[in-house]
Amino acid sequence: MPDGFDREHLRGLVTVTQTPRLEIRNLVRAFEGRRVVDDVSLTIMPGQVTCLLGPSGCGKSTTLRMIAGVEMQDSGEIWADGQLVCDTVFRVPPERRGIGLMFQDFALFPHLTVAKNVAFGLSGSQEDKRARVGELLERVDMARHAESYPHQLSGGEQQRVALARALAPQPRIMLMDEPFSGLDNRLRDGIRDQTLTLLKEEDTAVLLVTHEPEEAMRMGDEIALMRNGKIVQQGAPYNVYTRPVDRATVSFFSDANVVRATVNGALANTAFGRFLAPGVADGTDVDIVFRPQHVRIDFDRQGSGPLPTPSDGVAARGVVVRARFLGHESLVEFRMEHDGSLVKATVPNVFLPAAGKVMWLTIPRSRCFVFPASRG
Numbered sequence: 343m344p345d346g347f348d349r350e351h352l353r354g355l356v357t358v359t360q361t362p363r364l365e366i367r368n369l370v371r372a373f374e375g376r377r378v379v380d381d382v383s384l385t386i387m388p389g390q391v392t393c394l395l396g397p398s399g400c401g402k403s404t405t406l407r408m409i410a411g412v413e414m415q416d417s418g419e420i421w422a423d424g425q426l427v428c429d430t431v432f433r434v435p436p437e438r439r440g441i442g443l444m445f446q447d448f449a450l451f452p453h454l455t456v457a458k459n460v461a462f463g464l465s466g467s468q469e470d471k472r473a474r475v476g477e478l479l480e481r482v483d484m485a486r487h488a489e490s491y492p493h494q495l496s497g498g499e500q501q502r503v504a505l506a507r508a509l510a511p512q513p514r515i516m517l518m519d520e521p522f523s524g525l526d527n528r529l530r531d532g533i534r535d536q537t538l539t540l541l542k543e544e545d546t547a548v549l550l551v552t553h554e555p556e557e558a559m560r561m562g563d564e565i566a567l568m569r570n571g572k573i574v575q576q577g578a579p580y581n582v583y584t585r586p587v588d589r590a591t592v593s594f595f596s597d598a599n600v601v602r603a604t605v606n607g608a609l610a611n612t613a614f615g616r617f618l619a620p621g622v623a624d625g626t627d628v629d630i631v632f633r634p635q636h637v638r639i640d641f642d643r644q645g646s647g648p649l650p651t652p653s654d655g656v657a658a659r660g661v662v663v664r665a666r667f668l669g670h671e672s673l674v675e676f677r678m679e680h681d682g683s684l685v686k687a688t689v690p691n692v693f694l695p696a697a698g699k700v701m702w703l704t705i706p707r708s709r710c711f712v713f714p715a716s717r718g
């Protein structure tokens with residue numbers, strides 16, 4: 343062994359490679375000649391929550407149904423713990439895939455008690471089943487309702503029973519399709535957090551389908567953003583939010599302001615200053631995209647004009663069109679004097695300038711994204 347190295351030191355450097363709990367490779371499914379799932383690949387580790395996020399109709403549920411085994415793919419493979427589960431020739435039946443399902447219309451069996459609902463998918467001795475049901479009902483805080491029937495429970499309570507039922511057979515993988523959308527906001531946060539804790543404790547790999555960015559950011563260790571059957575971006579919520587791949591991705595997560603400009607000498611000239619557009623040919627249009635919370639309003643100098651620092655770019659004048667209080671922030675809409683375009687800005691707390699007031703706006707360079715111009 344070379345000088346300066348010992349076994350302990352080396353051990354610390356070795357990366358332990360874990361087998362993915364769920365891996366899908368190049369899944370494709372077409373209906374009537376249209377690919378609704380188009381070459382989708384995903385890897386989920388034990389204890390990891392990945393949110394498949396995208397607008398309605400982009401192919402999220404079809405992807406989930408193929409993994410569950412209730413829909414067949416046209417091509418591609420599904421693997422669990424390093425074992426092939428399904429390709430176009432070989433197919434493990436749905437009930438033997440070790441996959442738990444939790445959908446929005448989770449329908450408990452109405453004629454069975456809570457305890458019997460949870461015990462439904464369990465095998466083993468009566469004693470073992472009773473113990474597992476008891477443990478899970480404790481953990482979802484429903485033990486006192488063990489002998490109740492579903493119709494005697496609130497929506498949130500039913501959802502907790504559904505969660506216990508889905509977890510009871512200790513699935514390796516949990517597929518969840520908009521599981522919380524039937525709940526009102528007050529209940530939803532608590533049940534989401536409880537669900538997440540339980541799934542992590544059981545080391546389950548989770549694929550959760552949602553069309554709500556906020557839910558995906560709250561629940562997901564990773565977000566896989568889907569559009570028109572394809573995964574357009576994948577990564578930790580922070581990375582997807584702060585390094586979006588295109589204008590549509592920015593707009594999907596939040597309101598977005600767009601300033602269009604034509605590139606000249608790798609620079610896009612705007613009323614907010616010049617932006618670098620490396621590698622973009624002269625004469626090409628680009629969109630400078632920025633979120634309302636990153637617009638800076640010059641409160642002090644108001645109409646008299648600020649002296650921007652270089653990182654803030656150039657200040658442009660906007661006339662207040664409308665200002666609304668949204669609770670924890672205010673949304674102010676401006677009509678820009680230089681071209682009549684609209685720019686939205688959010689400001690913490692209460693800031694409600696009168697319509698017609700002129701203010702100067704800047705956008706920090708680091709908060710802007712430059713994309714090829716889109717028709718969207």
Ligand SMILES: Nc1ncnc2c1ncn2[C@@H]1O[C@H](COP(=O)(O)OP(=O)(O)OP(=O)(O)O)[C@@H](O)[C@H]1O
Nearest residue numbers: 373374378396397398399400401402403404405553
């Ligand atoms: N069995 C089917 N036959 C024909 N078209 C289908 C079938 N199943 C799904 N589709 C179509 O495939 C597309 C994707 O549907 P899917 O349910 O996967 O989308 P989604 O992203 O889950 O949408 P939502 O969030 O609205 O549920 C839709 O245009 C849908 O109409």
